[in-house]
Amino acid sequence: MTTTAVRSRTGAPAARLPGAWGLGLRRGALELKQFFRQRDQVVFTFAFPVVFLFLFASIFSDDVEGAGITASQLYVPAMMAAGIMSTSFQSLGISIAIERDEKVLRRLRGTPMPPAAYFLGKIWLVLVTGLLETAILLAVGTTLYDVELPSDAARWFDFAWIFVLGLTACALLGIAVSSLPKTSKSASSVVVLPFLVLQFISGVYIAIDTIPDWMLNIGALFPLKWMCQGLRGVFLPESAQVLEQTGGWEFGRIALVLGAWCVGGLLLCLLTFRWKNRRDG
Numbered sequence: 270m271t272t273t274a275v276r277s278r279t280g281a282p283a284a285r286l287p288g289a290w291g292l293g294l295r296r297g298a299l300e301l302k303q304f305f306r307q308r309d310q311v312v313f314t315f316a317f318p319v320v321f322l323f324l325f326a327s328i329f330s331d332d333v334e335g336a337g338i339t340a341s342q343l344y345v346p347a348m349m350a351a352g353i354m355s356t357s358f359q360s361l362g363i364s365i366a367i368e369r370d371e372k373v374l375r376r377l378r379g380t381p382m383p384p385a386a387y388f389l390g391k392i393w394l395v396l397v398t399g400l401l402e403t404a405i406l407l408a409v410g411t412t413l414y415d416v417e418l419p420s421d422a423a424r425w426f427d428f429a430w431i432f433v434l435g436l437t438a439c440a441l442l443g444i445a446v447s448s449l450p451k452t453s454k455s456a457s458s459v460v461v462l463p464f465l466v467l468q469f470i471s472g473v474y475i476a477i478d479t480i481p482d483w484m485l486n487i488g489a490l491f492p493l494k495w496m497c498q499g500l501r502g503v504f505l506p507e508s509a510q511v512l513e514q515t516g517g518w519e520f521g522r523i524a525l526v527l528g529a530w531c532v533g534g535l536l537l538c539l540l541t542f543r544w545k546n547r548r549d550g
Contacts, residue, residue, distance in 0.1 A: 292382055293389025300394040314360070315402055318352040319409055325474065326414055333476070337508035340476070345410035346500035347473045352402040353432065354439045354464065354493055357395040361443030362460035365391070369546060370453035378544040388444070395440050403432065407504075416504055424503050427520060431499040434527035438492045441534025448541045472497045478512045485514050492530045499523045 287295070305311055325348075326341035333340055368374050377387055410416035419425055443460075450456040468474055470484040471494035477485070488494040501509060502518030510517050 289383040289385040289389065292386035294393065296382075296386050296390025297393025297397075300390045301397060304394060304398065314356065314398065315405055318348045318355065318402065318406060321351075321474075322348040322406065322409060323413075333509075333512065335508075336512050337506055339414070341414040342410070342416050342505060343476060343501070343509070343512075345406065345414055345416045346504045347497045349403050349406045349410075349504075350435065350471075350493060350496035350500050351468055351473045352406055353399050353435055353496060354467075356398040356402050357436050357439035358443040358446070359460055359464050360395060360398070361391055361440055362446045363456045365444060365447035366450040366456035366460075367453040369447065369543070370450075370456075372545070374544045391444070392440060395436060395443075399432070399436050410504070417506075419503060427499065428503045430524065431496060431503065431527070434524065434531060435492055435496040435499075438527050438530035438534050441531065441538055442492070445534060445537035445541050448543055451546070467491055467493045470494075476512065477514065482514070489526075492527055495523045495526045499527075 322344055325344050329340035329344070331340055332338070333343060336343075365374070374387075378384070407416075407418075411418060419428070446460060446463075447456075450459040467488060470480060470488040471491070472480065472485075472488070473493070477498075480488075485494070498513060498518065499520065501513075502520060513519070
């Protein structure tokens, strides 16, 4: 038998303990405070995609033949997709691995806090940082590189579901991959390397029409390629879809792949996540 209230020694009912959602919100506020207190981490997280956007857009600024856009405009949605994955997959993959190695997760697991509250806190963190990163890159793109904001609600709706599904899939993959590093010192190498490779074969740093098909097919197995393609469909004119591998935006396929990765990422988390290192027994 379970009870929903606790009585104090005087017999009066004690305050009800907050549920997982309430604790998750508080945990998210704590995660955000900890993140923004580390100024060097904040600057690096938000500046990294912006600096790369400026570099690539400055080096490759010519018109893209037959697409009706400049190369600079082509990089903006790609860097937005990379920024979303950076604040979710990379951030969670490294930070959770460090917290596990430093036994933070083990201590949290020994508290009355529901496990779901910990993950909800992480989701709040990546949601806020992902929105800020996207807003910064979009502001830079519209101000410096003449990227036009969508004029109809349908395109904004496309942006919303691509952002939510992409962020969710990458966050779940970040949680799952956090179990791979054996120590906190190896976390950056284990997480950053595959992310870096994916950026090259998913159309972030190199135009999609210049990447060999076999590389694109490998990139198509992961969310980043589809996030790049979807955001290009939102923020670039219809004439630019001739650059895509199939000559179209394929919003239906994008939704299917990102949705499948959300389900697959959740299953990976359930199968692989650990609260302590293997060497701790």
